[in-house]
Amino acid sequence: MDVVADFFRTLNATTGWNFSIFHDAFDARRFWSAFWVTVQLAGISVLFSVIIGIAGAFVQSMRFAPLRWLINGYIAFFRNTPPLVQMYFFFFALGAITPTARDDIGMDVPIVSSFVWALVALSFFAGAFNVEIFRSGIEAIPRATVxxxxxxxxxKLKAYIFIILPLAFRICLPSLNNNLVNLIKTTTLAYAIGVPEMLYVANQIWSDTLNVVEMMNVLLILYIGLVSLLVWMMHRWEKAMRMPGYGA
Amino acid sequence: MTAPLIRIRDLTKSFGITPVLRGVSFDVNKGEAIGIIGPSGSGKSTILRCINALVPFDSGSIHVGEVDVGAPNLDRIALRRRVGMVFQQYNLFPHRTALQNVMMAPVQVLKQNKAEVEVRARALMRKVRLEGKEGAFPGELSGGQQQRVAIARSLCMQPEVMLFDEVTAALDPETVKEVLVTIRELAEEGMTCLIVTHEMAFARDVADHVYFTDSGIIVEHGDPKTLFSAPTHERTKAFLERVL
Amino acid sequence: MKRGVLDNRTFPVLLPLAEHLTRRSDNERRYGLPLVRLPGRWIVACAALLVLWAGVAEAQALTAGRESAIDAILKWMPLISRGFALNIAISFIAMGAGTILGMMLGLAQISLMPPVRVGSWALTQFFRNAPWLVLLFYCILVLPFRVTVFGMTFDVPNWLRATVGLTLPVMANVSEIVRGAVQSIPRGQxxxxxxxxxxxGQTLREIILPQCVKRMLPPWMNLYAILIMSTPLASIVGVEEAMALTRGALNAERRGDLLIPMYGALLFAFFLYCYPIARVTQALERRHQVTT
Known part of the structure; x- marks a missing residue:
């Protein structure tokens, strides 16, 4: 690690390119913990959005109409409003009515942190798309198979879990892939409600260290890296789950 | 005897490591109608594509008149002006009307006078019996009608030779005939034609000379009466038995 | 590029609903963007909810002896409308510039020269996969505050730099739309x-691109709807557009009961603006589906 730090320290001294997150212990700590927050934000909301998608698709296939309407309303809202507005809605509107607790220095802090609100907003946002994606997969399975x-x-439940879902999953993987890429890009919006994720902390760092251009490039590369990693993993998965003889 | 219009010598071509043509030689004289028959994948279509420089070939030579198709500085416009091609899938331009399809290339590529081209194009539409369909878009025409527009489109370039690449293979049986009649009329008028086809009866009827290709070589050729009634090669016999 | 996993080869029977949903998610995958769909029912429901909420706020205000909520909203309306005009201006400029650049980048993607092809592909993927907000920050902070052209010095206002930031992803998405459309034209053409x-060049100009226009229009319009809905992002980087002004108005009023009606009204304005676009997009898509 010292070699890397030394390299970037020398780079700073000789060229003025200040990648402080590689040689300054304080900047490094806060940046990489922010990176971890972004990864968590992305990972957990991917997981929850998939769960929402599966559950929503199951509910939509039920006969009970009011539940179906509820899901349809949910989808319509989250598909057609800017994710930034959703983020604000959860944080300001719902955050205002959730209870707060006294912390040890006597301050009122909300029980539900901005991180959790971001997680909720992102999961619901991506989940709305996932419901329809899974739905399209499930509907594509011929009655005869069921x-x-x-x-x-x-x-019915067992058929859903063991037959329909595994088949539907294979069909929707490409669309799911696309939606999850979108989700990772959307995690940056957590910035707007003050979640200490990558963009937010990078902003703090370049305000302190005045290395905007360097941090910007690091940010771009890391986000592209995260997206590429996801795309690569999903492609491998798609390949592994390919059904010989079907489709492209 | 005058020099042949098309001269092909030792033509070879492979796609990747798969050889498609393994030394094909033949001549086409002016005014001749040539039929090329053979099983799928025997390289029939590739010969036509090589003649029209749609695909490059590996070795050998093709001359169309004095144009050397293999030359690195090939004048493609000069070649395509002499050689018209009609495709299995018609490939009409769906965003233009039938008449516009026929007129486009002479106006845009050969920069000919639009009014003159239009006179010619309308005459060609009559010739392929599509008078009244000038304003129709390809999507509004039947397969057979589209294919006849495609023939008119090629003819409007005033080519010296026409290549027909399985032009009836994608058509409904009832529209095949109208296209074949059009081609037969062309051949009878003395247009030089190279016809790749699965319609054996048509090849026997129209062609002056028939080539049978298999696995990238010309197995047998001759005048259609003899070739169809008394083939000499085993492979020709087997093929004809399957399709007739 | 993999296409239509779910054509009829996959499964012999496709139920109508599945076909509809599949087409939608197929399109979404192809565009790389969510589709904006605004059903009329949904607009009406929103309007009803908004009126209801404004009514509640109104009642609260009157009983508490404060200024009426409706009056408060009307008071701020002219200012916020001016902000909304900026949103529209930003979206027009970003869409125009992004389309021109994206067309060039997209055509470079089908170039016969491998370096041009690979370079433009990489550029497209980069800007398509970068988060819009990060690109916004990039342009706000990295682009110069003033530029000197031919000895004349111009200030580059905040909103213009934000517009550049939105132009980049638009460019990349248009590039993909162009490439996809050109590649969807059969080889026979x-x-x-x-x-x-x-x-x-003649083939592209006379034969291929004219056929592409019809295919490119729906995704291009969808991209515009996404873009206009993304313009509030500019408020995060300090552009005084409608969202920022609404927040400013709320801060000035210091009234919690106005929060939902005012944001709701803003959201509704975006809906009303996007609604015709979404409808036309859908109609075009449907017509395209019939003709091909």
């Missing part, structure tokens, strides 16, 4:  | 044009 499962004694 | 003596 009937075959039922004739083999599967219950 | 190129061959037919070539056999008629057309050069590559």
């Amino acid at each position: 009937e075959a499962a039922e004739s083999l004694g599967y219950s | 190129w061959e037919a044009a070539e056999s008629l003596g057309y050069s590559r």
Whole structure:
């Protein structure tokens, strides 16, 4: 690690390019913890959005109409409003009515942190798309396949878990992939409600250290890296789950 | 005897490591109608594509008149002016009307006078029996009608030779005939034609000379009556037995 | 590029709903952007909710003896409308510039010269996958505050730098739209044009691009709807557009009961603006589906 730090210290001394996050312990600590926050934000909201998607698609396939309307309303709202507005809505509107607690220095702090609100907003945002993506996969499965499962004694839930979902999943992977890339890009909006994620902390660092251009480039490269990593993993997964003889 | 219009010598071509043509030689004289038959993948279409420089070939030579198709400084416009081609999938330009399709290339590529081209194009539309369909878009025409527009489109370039690449393979059986009639009329008028086809009866009827290709070589050729009634090669016999 | 995992080869039977949803997510994947769909029912429901909430705020205000909520909203309306005009101006400029640059980048992506092709591909992917907000910050902070051209010095206002920041992702998305549309034209069209003596440039200009326009229009309009909905991002980097002005108005009023009606009214303004665009996009898409 010292070699890297030395390299960037020399770079700073000789060229003025100040990548403080590589040679300044304080900047490094806060930046990489912010990087970790972004990764958590992305990872956990990916997970929850997929769960919301699966659950929502299941509810939509039920006969009980009011529940279906509820899901449709949810989808319509999150599809068609700017994610920034959603973020504000959760943080300011819902954040205002959730309870607060006294901390040890006597300040009122909300029980639900801005990180959690960002997580909720992002999960619901991506989840709305996932519901429809999974739905399209489930609907694509021919009735005959479901009937075959039922004739083999599967219950509706079991058929859903063991037959329909695995098939539907393979069909929707490419769309899911696309939506999750979008989700990672959207995590930057957590900046707006003060979540100490990468963009937010980078902003603090360049305000203190005055190395805007360097931090900007680091940011861009890290985000592109994260997106590429996800795309690469999803492609491998797509390949591994390919059904020989079907589709492209 | 005058020099042949098309002279092909030892033509070879492979796609990647798959050889498609393995030494093909033949001549086409002016006014001749040539039929090329053979199983799928035998390289029939590739010969036409090489003649028209749509795909480069590996070795050998092709001359169309005095144009050397293999030359690195090939004048493509000069070549394509002499050689018209009609495709299996018609490939009409769907954003233009039938008449515009026929007129486009002479006006835009050959920079000919638009009014003169229009007179010619309208005559060609009559010739392919599509009078009244000038304003129709390709999407509004049947397959057979589209294919006849495609023939008129090629003819409007006033080529010396026409290449027909399985032009009836994508058509409904009932519209095949109208296209074949058009081609037959062309051949009878003395247009030089190279016809790649699966319609054996048509090849026998129209062609002056038939080539049978298999696995990238010309296995057998001759005048259609003899070739179809008394093939000499085993492969030709087997093929004809399958398709007739 | 993988296409249509779900064409009829995949499964012999596709139910109508599945077809509809599949087409939508297929399109979304192709555009790389969510589709903006604004059903009329949804607009009406929103308006009703907004009126209801404004009514509640109104009642609260009157009983508490404060200025009426409706009056407060009307008071701020002219200022916020001017902000909204800036949103529209930013979106027009970013879309115009992004389209021109994106067309060039997209055509470079189908160039026959490998370095041009690879370079433009990389550029496209870079700006398509970078978060819009980061690009906004980049342009706000890295672009010069004033530029000197031919000895004349111009200030580059904040909003203009933000516009550049939005132009970059628009450019990358247009580039993909162009590439996708050109590649969706069957090879036979190129061959037919070539056999008629057309050069590559002529083929593109006369044969391919005219056919692409119809295919590019829906995703291009969808991109515009996404763009206008993204212009509030500029408020984060300090541009005084409608969102920032609304927040400013709320801070000046210091009234919690106005929060929802005012943000709601702003959201509704965006809806009203996007609604015709979304409808036309959908209609065009449907027509395209029928003709092909």
